[in-house]
Structure formats: C-alpha cells, structure tokens
Amino acid sequence: MRSQANCPFCSIDAASIVFADEFIFAFWDGYPVSAGHLLIVPRRHVADWGDLEEQERAAVTSAIGRAMGLIRSRHGADGFNVGFNHGAAGGQTVFHFHLHVIPRRTGDVADPRGGVRHVIPTKANYLAEREPSSSSASSTTPPTESASATTDQPRLVTGGDDPLLPHLIAHMDRADRCEIAVAFLLDSGARLILNHLEDLLARGGAARVLVGDYLDVTDPVALRRLADLEGNLSLRVYQSGDERGFHLKSYTFLSGTEGVSFVGSSNISEPALTTSIEWNYKVISSHDVGGFSQIRRAFDNLFDAPAAAAVTQAWIDAYEIRRIIDPYRGPDGTGADVEYETPQPKPQPHTIQQRALIALEQTREDGFSAGLVVLATGLGKTWLAAFDSDRIEFQRILFVAHREEILSQAIETFRNVRPTARIGRLAGDIRETDGDLVFASVQTLGRIAHLSRFAPDEFDYIVIDEFHHAAASTYRRVV
Incomplete structure (x- = not known):
C-alpha cells in the first residue's frame, strides 16, 4: 500500500x-450525511478516479453492492x-x-427527487418546476386540511414503504435507555439492531x-447474539407455556426525561422490521403522558413477573x-400463524483467507503447534482465526487481546462462524471462564489469580491478537 503523510x-x-480486500477498504464516514454513510477507498494513495488502475476500479465498483448490503x-x-x-x-x-455510499430513508427530506442533482440546488428537481405551485394547489385544498397536514406528524408506521426499522434505529441511536418486549426474536432481526444496541450500551446506556x-x-x-x-x-x-399466548410487541426509547x-x-x-405490512403506533411522552406511562408500567409488570426468567447460557442450552420447531403447531394443535427461519448460511473465507488456511493446515501437518499470521490491514485476521479454529478437535478456544x-469485535466475528457456541468474557469485572470460547483481555488474564485458574x-486453540505486543511482561506470563 503506497501511503502519503497527512492523508x-x-x-x-x-x-x-x-470490510476490505487486497485493493480497497471501507469504513463509516466520520461526518455522515445519514446513519450508515460508508466510504470505499483504494489502498493505494491516488487522487481521483482517473488515477486508479483497472483492478482497483473493478474492486471499487464491486464493493458498492457489498456496502449496500451491509448498510441495509x-x-x-x-x-x-x-x-x-x-x-x-x-467538491473534493x-x-x-473515495466513493460515498449514502443510505436514504423515506421522509428524510420533503422531496428527494433529483438526488445527486442537488449539488447545484437550482438544477436539482426539474420535475417540481413542471407541477402547479403551492399557492395554486392550496386554492383547491380546504384550509383546515392543509393546516392539519402541516402540524400533525403521522403516528402510525404502516410497514411496506414505511418500515419500522429506520424509526427504531433513529431513536435507539440517540437514546440512553430502551425497553423492548416482543413475542418472537429471530436472528435475522437481531442482526439488524445488534450494532445499534451495542452502541447504546457502549455509551453508558x-x-x-x-x-x-x-x-x-x-x-x-x-438469544446468544444478544x-x-x-x-x-x-x-x-417470558415463559408462557402452551396454555397462554404471548403476542405483544413494543419498543420504548428514553433520552433524559423524553421518551417514545x-x-x-x-x-x-x-x-417484520423491513418489508412486511405491519402497523405500529407511535406514542410520544410529551404528547400523551398518560398513555406513555401506561406502556412503561405494563412493561415493568411483565419484566418483573415470576414467568420472566433471566436468559443465561444454561437457559439457552436447555431451550x-x-x-420443537413445528410451523403447524398451535396452542390447540391445529396450526399457528408464525414463521420459523432457516439458519443463516455460515460465512465463507475469501481467496486470501483460503490460501492462509491452507498454509496453517500445512504448518500443523509439519508438526508445528504454533503459527504466525501476517495479513494487511482489513484482510480479516480475526475471521481467519475463527475459520481455522472451527474444527471438531478444537472444543475450547481462548482469544487474547489488549x-x-x-x-467485542472478535466475539461478533466468532459468533457468526460458531452460532451455537457458549461464549465467555474475562475482562474488567466480568469473570466468565466456562465458555466454549473465552475472550480475555491480556491485562485481566495476565494476573496470577486469574491465570492460575486454567490448566x-x-x-x-489459542489466538493472541496483535502479537507484536508479546514482548510485554503481561503477554509473557500468558504465552
């Protein structure tokens, strides 16, 4: 990678x-136009499109679809x-x-027509110039209806063209507390909200x-992912049993004294969050104090009910x-209007990772019990470790980082490769040492009291991340 100082x-x-490959890498824009604004950048320092080589242009173009999928x-x-x-x-x-991939949401501007043409505002929306002016249009609209349209914001989210997900994300990204109660939690939905929930928790929420x-x-x-x-x-x-249904769906977000x-x-x-026709009514605390308080009290009652059990690794194992996965089984045995999901296909290593996996396997066949992996930034060393350790003989895995x-990033990666594994964390005040996969900070693991727990x-299988730190005394005690 040819780089330049101060870039x-x-x-x-x-x-x-x-994400990255040998020619490009992508990252979230530091000054996003909208949530999920992503930049695709060539590894080689070049000023503009004309300076890119053919392979680099192909890599940039190919990455657009991947970026869109990730943003969605x-x-x-x-x-x-x-x-x-x-x-x-x-405007450079x-x-x-760098190429911008900017997500747009229905209603993010009053009239989005023209799109990128808005770089010169007077030439942006030529369609609007052909339509009747607002003054002539208002002459055919009853004054009371016009006033209502401008002062009342829609409260009903109807799904389809107005999916719930962008509404949830917008509020979760600025909330300091959230309370969610749903009948069904499926992995496809958990993946959509996971990073936003993680961000809320990371900022002290x-x-x-x-x-x-x-x-x-x-x-x-x-459940394991959350x-x-x-x-x-x-x-x-909420352990309902077959005798009593549990069908509520509510999402509450609070920021200071305000809530929705x-x-x-x-x-x-x-x-349910993106494409289906689903009706969800929005209740704003400042507009409906009584209704909002009633929702929160009802949530508290259910959350603290005897039937509400803490989700632990042991509970998930037993569950x-x-x-029993049976889409035709209802509470009376006659059927149920529910949809079960097939498991997500496991991610697969890309070409460079495949070559590295072959080299690691050869290292083991040659009788070595340790190996050093060096890959360029963004090529997926953590993913490589997850792929390489996903073997029947590697039942317990330790991942160490500084x-x-x-x-946290490694846990998310390994979870995608080993979706049913029990994961433990040994860092800070957390002492979870009995997982199939244990993720430990070197500072915590390196203490004699913690290190002595393990034979x-x-x-x-042990992964030492950023091994160039291994000369430090904390690492030496571990390795």
Missing part, C-alpha cells in the same frame, strides 16, 4: 475498517446516493479517491429486553434441547 485515509485506524443489514435503507467528488471544483476536499418462548419460535442463536453484548443489558424470556414508544405488530425479524473493543492444556 487521513492512509493513516486510518485498522479497527475502523468494516445494520442501519436499514430505502434507497441510496452513490458517487464521488472529483477535483476541487467538484480529501485528495485520496441501559437496555431491558423481554422476549417470549411461545411456540418455541424465538431463535436461540439470536447475550454476548457487554454493558448494562438485562435480557429475559412504538406499539403494534412487529416482532424482531427482518421481514435448545427441548425446542483492548476490550477488540474482544496449561485447558484450551485446544
């Missing part, structure tokens, strides 16, 4: 990169603006080529989540064993 893209922190899964999007600024006259301020086990629809993989999160998260399951709730029909699944945010052969 913000050449010196970007590796932890900021969300993490942030939701109804449309996109995609493009780049070329030269100072074209960082002269290392608190979350209470209540899901149901009614008809065994809730996915244990989704249970992996670090922070002030209380996750419970969505109550309606959407469970946490990708269809997996007794779970920063807790690296541990020398406790783990079948």
Whole structure:
C-alpha cells in the first residue's frame, strides 16, 4: 500500500475498517450525511478516479453492492446516493479517491427527487418546476386540511414503504435507555439492531429486553447474539407455556426525561422490521403522558413477573434441547400463524483467507503447534482465526487481546462462524471462564489469580491478537 503523510485515509485506524480486500477498504464516514454513510477507498494513495488502475476500479465498483448490503443489514435503507467528488471544483476536499455510499430513508427530506442533482440546488428537481405551485394547489385544498397536514406528524408506521426499522434505529441511536418486549426474536432481526444496541450500551446506556418462548419460535442463536453484548443489558424470556399466548410487541426509547414508544405488530425479524405490512403506533411522552406511562408500567409488570426468567447460557442450552420447531403447531394443535427461519448460511473465507488456511493446515501437518499470521490491514485476521479454529478437535478456544473493543469485535466475528457456541468474557469485572470460547483481555488474564485458574492444556486453540505486543511482561506470563 503506497501511503502519503497527512492523508487521513492512509493513516486510518485498522479497527475502523468494516470490510476490505487486497485493493480497497471501507469504513463509516466520520461526518455522515445519514446513519450508515460508508466510504470505499483504494489502498493505494491516488487522487481521483482517473488515477486508479483497472483492478482497483473493478474492486471499487464491486464493493458498492457489498456496502449496500451491509448498510441495509445494520442501519436499514430505502434507497441510496452513490458517487464521488472529483477535483476541487467538484467538491473534493480529501485528495485520496473515495466513493460515498449514502443510505436514504423515506421522509428524510420533503422531496428527494433529483438526488445527486442537488449539488447545484437550482438544477436539482426539474420535475417540481413542471407541477402547479403551492399557492395554486392550496386554492383547491380546504384550509383546515392543509393546516392539519402541516402540524400533525403521522403516528402510525404502516410497514411496506414505511418500515419500522429506520424509526427504531433513529431513536435507539440517540437514546440512553430502551425497553423492548416482543413475542418472537429471530436472528435475522437481531442482526439488524445488534450494532445499534451495542452502541447504546457502549455509551453508558441501559437496555431491558423481554422476549417470549411461545411456540418455541424465538431463535436461540439470536438469544446468544444478544447475550454476548457487554454493558448494562438485562435480557429475559417470558415463559408462557402452551396454555397462554404471548403476542405483544413494543419498543420504548428514553433520552433524559423524553421518551417514545412504538406499539403494534412487529416482532424482531427482518421481514417484520423491513418489508412486511405491519402497523405500529407511535406514542410520544410529551404528547400523551398518560398513555406513555401506561406502556412503561405494563412493561415493568411483565419484566418483573415470576414467568420472566433471566436468559443465561444454561437457559439457552436447555431451550435448545427441548425446542420443537413445528410451523403447524398451535396452542390447540391445529396450526399457528408464525414463521420459523432457516439458519443463516455460515460465512465463507475469501481467496486470501483460503490460501492462509491452507498454509496453517500445512504448518500443523509439519508438526508445528504454533503459527504466525501476517495479513494487511482489513484482510480479516480475526475471521481467519475463527475459520481455522472451527474444527471438531478444537472444543475450547481462548482469544487474547489488549483492548476490550477488540474482544467485542472478535466475539461478533466468532459468533457468526460458531452460532451455537457458549461464549465467555474475562475482562474488567466480568469473570466468565466456562465458555466454549473465552475472550480475555491480556491485562485481566495476565494476573496470577486469574491465570492460575486454567490448566496449561485447558484450551485446544489459542489466538493472541496483535502479537507484536508479546514482548510485554503481561503477554509473557500468558504465552
């Protein structure tokens, strides 16, 4: 990678990169136009599109679809603006080529027509110039109707063209507390909100989540995914049994003394949050104090009910064993209007990772029990470790890193490769040492009191992240 001093893209922190290949990398824009604004940047420092080589152009173009998919899964999007600024006259301020992928949502501006044409505002929406002026239109509209349209914001989110997900994300991203109660938690939906919930917890927020086990629809993989999160998260399951249904769906977000709730029909699944026709009514605390308070009291009553059990690794293990997946089984045995999801296909290593996996296997065949992996930033060393350790003979795995945010990222990666694994964390005040996969900070693990808990052969596979730190005394005690 040819870099240049003082270029913000050449010196970007590796932890900021969300995906990459040998020619490009992508990361979230530091000054996003909208939530999920992503930049695609060539590894080689070149000023503009004309300086890119053919392979680099192909890599940039190919990455657009991947970027859109990632944005949709993490942030939701109804449309996109995609493009780049070329030269100072074209608005370019960082002269290392970069392509913007900007997600758009229905209603984010009053009239989005014209899209990228808005770079010159007077030439943006030529369609509007052909339509009747607002003054002539108002002459045919009753004054009371016009006033109502401008003063009353719609409270009903109807799904379809107005999906619930962007509404949830917008409020979750600025909330300091959230309370969610749904009948069904599916993995496709958990993936959509996971990063936003993680961000809320990382900034010191608190979350209470209540899901149901009614008809065994809730996915244990989704439960494990949420249970992996670090922070002030209380996750419970309402154990309804077959005798009593559990069908509520409510999402409440609080910021200071203000709050908003969505109550309606959407469970946490990708269809329910993005494409299905689902009705969810928005209740704003400042507009309906009584209604908002009633929702919160009802949530408290359910969350603290005897039937609401804490979701632990042991509870999920037992649920997996007794779970019966039968889309035709209802409480009376005659049928149920629920949808079960097939498991997500496992991610697959890309070409460079495949070559590295072959080399690691050859290292083992040659009789070595340790190996050193060196890959360029963004090529997926953590993913490589997850792929390489996903073997029947590696039952217990230890992942060691020097920063807790690296541990959180690694947990998410390994969870995608091993969706049913029991995961433990040994960092800060957390002492979870009995998982199939244990993710430990070197500072915590390196203490004699913690290190002595483990036998020398406790783990079948050990990953030491950022091994160039291994000369430090804390690392030496571990390795």
